[in-house]
Amino acid sequence: MPDPAKTPAVQLSNIRKSYGEHEVLHGVSLTANEGDVISILGSSGSGKSTLLRCINMLEVPNAGSVSIHGEAITLDQKPGQPPRARDMRQVNRLRAKAAMVFQSFNLWSHLTILENLIEAPVYVLKRDRKEAIAEAEALLARVGIAEKRHAYPAHLSGGQQQRAAIARALAMHPSVMLFDEPTSALDPELVGEVLKVMRDLAAEGRTMLIVTHEMGFARDVSTRTVFLHNGVIEEEGAPAEVFENPRSDRFRQFISRDH
Amino acid sequence: MDYLQLMGFGPNGWGYGMLAATGMTVAVALCGYLIGSVLGSLGAAAAFSRFMPLRAIAGFYTTVLRGIPDLLVIYLFYFGSSSVISAVGALFGAEGFVGAPAFLTGAMAIGVVSGAYQMQVFRGAVLALPKGEIEAARAYGMPSFLLFRRIILPQAARFAIPGMGNVWQLVLKESALISVIGLVEIMRQSQIGAGSTRQPFSFYLTAGALYLLITFVSGRGFRLAERRAMRGVRRAA
Ligand SMILES: Nc1ncnc2c1ncn2[C@@H]1O[C@H](COP(=O)(O)OP(=O)(O)OP(=O)(O)O)[C@@H](O)[C@H]1O
Ligand SMILES: [Mg+2]
Numbered sequence: 001m002p003d004p005a006k007t008p009a010v011q012l013s014n015i016r017k018s019y020g021e022h023e024v025l026h027g028v029s030l031t032a033n034e035g036d037v038i039s040i041l042g043s044s045g046s047g048k049s050t051l052l053r054c055i056n057m058l059e060v061p062n063a064g065s066v067s068i069h070g071e072a073i074t075l076d077q078k079p080g081q082p083p084r085a086r087d088m089r090q091v092n093r094l095r096a097k098a099a100m101v102f103q104s105f106n107l108w109s110h111l112t113i114l115e116n117l118i119e120a121p122v123y124v125l126k127r128d129r130k131e132a133i134a135e136a137e138a139l140l141a142r143v144g145i146a147e148k149r150h151a152y153p154a155h156l157s158g159g160q161q162q163r164a165a166i167a168r169a170l171a172m173h174p175s176v177m178l179f180d181e182p183t184s185a186l187d188p189e190l191v192g193e194v195l196k197v198m199r200d201l202a203a204e205g206r207t208m209l210i211v212t213h214e215m216g217f218a219r220d221v222s223t224r225t226v227f228l229h230n231g232v233i234e235e236e237g238a239p240a241e242v243f244e245n246p247r248s249d250r251f252r253q254f255i256s257r258d259h
Numbered sequence: 260m261d262y263l264q265l266m267g268f269g270p271n272g273w274g275y276g277m278l279a280a281t282g283m284t285v286a287v288a289l290c291g292y293l294i295g296s297v298l299g300s301l302g303a304a305a306a307f308s309r310f311m312p313l314r315a316i317a318g319f320y321t322t323v324l325r326g327i328p329d330l331l332v333i334y335l336f337y338f339g340s341s342s343v344i345s346a347v348g349a350l351f352g353a354e355g356f357v358g359a360p361a362f363l364t365g366a367m368a369i370g371v372v373s374g375a376y377q378m379q380v381f382r383g384a385v386l387a388l389p390k391g392e393i394e395a396a397r398a399y400g401m402p403s404f405l406l407f408r409r410i411i412l413p414q415a416a417r418f419a420i421p422g423m424g425n426v427w428q429l430v431l432k433e434s435a436l437i438s439v440i441g442l443v444e445i446m447r448q449s450q451i452g453a454g455s456t457r458q459p460f461s462f463y464l465t466a467g468a469l470y471l472l473i474t475f476v477s478g479r480g481f482r483l484a485e486r487r488a489m490r491g492v493r494r495a496a
Contacts, residue, residue, distance in 0.1 A: 152491030
């Protein structure tokens with residue numbers, strides 16, 4: 001029996017992903033252990049989003065393997081065809097464990113904030129509705145928008161929407177949280193309130209993978225930093241180390257540029 | 260005879276006749292509209308298909324049926340199915356022309372025409388769906404049917420209902436054309452009344468009022484449905 005505490009929350013090995021002829025990930029391996037907060041940095045087009053989206057199969061890799069909590073996602077590889085997940089039930093079960101927070105929030109606009117929080121717990125995880133509501137209200141209070149529970153997403157500021165989206169992710173009891181540039185769509189004065197929530201999540205030991213351009217946040221909060229360049233990992237290590245003594249020239253250039 | 264007596268429910272009044280005809284108009288329009296919804300959804304699904312021939316068929320259908328006069332479609336349906344029925348009848352010894360049932364042919368004709376318009380409405384609604392919200396639903400583990408029912412359908416309704424209301428109005432007006440194949444709906448009943456009483460103006464005026472009444476009531480229904488579907492959409496200031 002493998003020790004559950006030592007089973008990685010996410011394990012990516014040799015992920016390759018192409019769009020048509022164009023390969024955007026050239027064999028990326030990455031392991032996130034329980035409690036890791038991994039910041040993924042890189043310039044635009046380096047493949048950060050693609051990598052994150054391979055974890056929950058929003059993009060199916062052309063080669064390599066993805067495991068969530070030790071369970072490998074079974075892929076079918078027929079020659080001449082794009083790869084597919086063999087069993088969508090398995091994919092959906094694992095997706096529910098890897099809750100994603102999007103750059104553009106993507107709250108369901110026809111549902112109130114509270115309904116957004118209980119939607120997947122009730123309909124995907126089949127939890128009791130009353131319990132889901134009670135928990136959702138507690139989560140909304142935690143991210144500081146309890147009074148908005150009956151409002152629709154369009155009536156919230158960007159910062160409030162993103163905090164609601166984080167609460168929606170937490171409502172899944174995820175074993176890992178995936179953030180794709182969660183503050184990039186926000187007005188500068190709203191960035192702080194979202195980063196604060198994420199800081200608190202990191203402090204309570206949640207496993208998080210965060211694609212971000214917030215260098216200060218990556219440096220202070222993450223346990224590990226990964227720098228992606230043209231679809232390969234160019235630099236990886238503890239932020240204190242890599243930011244002080246970058247081994248790769250590209251990462252050195254990247255952090256000295258305006259950040 | 261004054262107007263009230265003419266349209267009244269007395270022994271010489273045409274009230275019951277006009278009322279029944281109104282029911283017939285609503286019935287044939289509704290049946291045609293529903294047939295059109297089925298054809299329209301199938302057409303829209305085909306238009307998004309990965310299979311080229313399906314896309315071509317859908318494109319051909321909507322282009323042709325929106326491009327030819329509705330009256331022509333009704334004649335084609337009526338005489339087309341009548342000749343089939345007559346031919347079958349001849350096999351069993353019936354002689355001459357046997358007319359196709361007017362209600363059925365009328366509803367079918369309205370169905371294929373309104374389906375071509377509804378297909379465009381559905382296609383537009385699907386194209387307007389917010390991709391990110393659908394992606395979020397997938398990312399949260401929703402299987403496709405659940406995603407369709409809980410996210411896509413309510414969102415598509417927002418974009419489809421106004422267009423659906425317009426198509427319904429078209430269908431109501433188109434139903435008057437069914438009078439040419441003898442279905443006694445508002446238009447046909449008015450022609451009969453006008454002919455036998457020599458008071459055409461009273462009948463056609465009443466017919467106009469009845470059509471307006473139907474559009475008014477159904478328009479309210481559509482607005483109610485739209486208000487419901489638009490929950491959470493912020494109106495531009
Ligand atoms: N669906 C797609 N079809 C074709 N090419 C794509 C698709 N998605 C991404 N790409 C390409 O893959 C490359 C990596 O894209 P990706 O979105 O992962 O970059 P990123 O590092 O997240 O960039 P950004 O910082 O701009 O978000 C880019 O060249 C992009 O154009
Ligand atoms: Mg990206």
